[in-house]
Amino acid sequence: MPSAPANAGYKLPQVTAIFWVLKIAATTLGETGGDLLAQTLHLGYAAASVLFLAIFVVSLGVQLRSRHFRPAVxxxxxxxxxxAGTTMSDLINRGPGDGTDTGGGLGYGAGAALLISxxxxxxxxxxxxxxxxDVSDITNLRGETLYWAAILLSNTLGTSLGDYLSDSSGLGYWGSAALVAVVMAVILAAHYFTNVSGVLLFWMAFILTRPLGATVGDLFSKSHDKGGLGFGTYGTTAVLLTVLVGGIAYSYNTTRTKTVEQESETVPGKV
Structure with a gap:
């Protein structure tokens, strides 16, 4: 889909390869980070959801007040x-505990139906x-607010889908991650070789990065006896956070370079 110009009117990033790398890293980090607080540290899904929603509200407020694209924000x-999507999904599906108890949740089917609605x-x-x-043309508060509402719900729904595939479908972590990756590869092929709307394909891929992150995050963090690679929530979260911070630094450098180039083009006498 078209890339957004790097100027003050646009507060959302250009949809490039680095965007998708960071999106997958961020959604996978969401899975392991949410599990780290709710399960590993036994904070519970309800308390963890309140904490992450508070972080979301504060950071969203900063984003909405910004006048230009700020990668870190x-x-x-x-x-x-x-x-927040990870813990809210688990809260809806499993109940308010930390995964060590049973009951109290709606289950994957009813939870997914609620989130899809x-x-x-x-x-x-x-x-x-x-x-x-079209995210490349969103430049006002109303459009951006709807954009973030869709992202929050899609990330919560994506967690439910990823957990269902990993835990209940029989595919396991490897099979679930492979299935979602294949579907995303089909979407990529449709982008290059068909006339299907680029905006529709973008949102399909955007939503699917969440179940991909959920399954990959569980694959790396869960123990061997549960079918994972056993790196744990601490180690996996640290690696993903490093990738995300590195990508943000790269985004700042790219944005700064493009701004300098645009300013040079507007200076009389510059070639």
């Missing part, structure tokens, strides 16, 4: 939607508002 909000309502409101679905 944007990706902090994305990571917050992923961690919520996401559908957001997109219907979005369509009725007259705002564009």
């Amino acid at each position: 944007y990706w902090t909000v994305i990571a917050a939607t992923s961690t 919520g996401l559908a309502v957001v997109f219907l409101v979005w369509r009725g508002s007259g705002q564009t679905f």
Whole structure:
């Protein structure tokens, strides 16, 4: 899909390869980070959800007040939607505990139906508002607010889907991650070789990065007896956080370089 110009009117990142790398890293970090607090540290899904939602609200406030794209702020909000989405999904599906108890949740089927309905309502409101679905053209508060509402719900839904595939479908972590990766490869092929709407393909891929992150995060962090690689939530979260910080630093450098180039083009006498 088209890339957004790097100017003050645009607060969302350009959709490039580095965008997808950071999106997958952030959503995978959301899975391991959410599990770290809720399960490993036994904070519980309810308390962890409140904490992550507070982080989301604060970081979103900074993002909405910004006048131009700020990589650190944007990706902090994305990571917050992923961690909050992880714990909220587990809260809905499993109940308020930390995974060591049973009962109290709606289960994957009812939880997914609830979240799909919520996401559908957001997109219907979005369509009725007259705002564009094309993220390269979102430049006002109403459009950006709808954008973040869709992201929060899609990341919560994606966690449910990823957990269902990993835990209940029989595919396991490897099979689930491979399945989602294949579907995303099909979407990529459709982008290059078909006339399917680029905006539709973007949102399909954007939503699917969350179950991919959920399955990959569990694959790396869960113990061997559960079918994972046994790196734990601490180690996996640290590695993903390093990748995300490195990508943000790269984004700042790229943004700064493009700004300098644009300014040079506007100076009389510059070639």
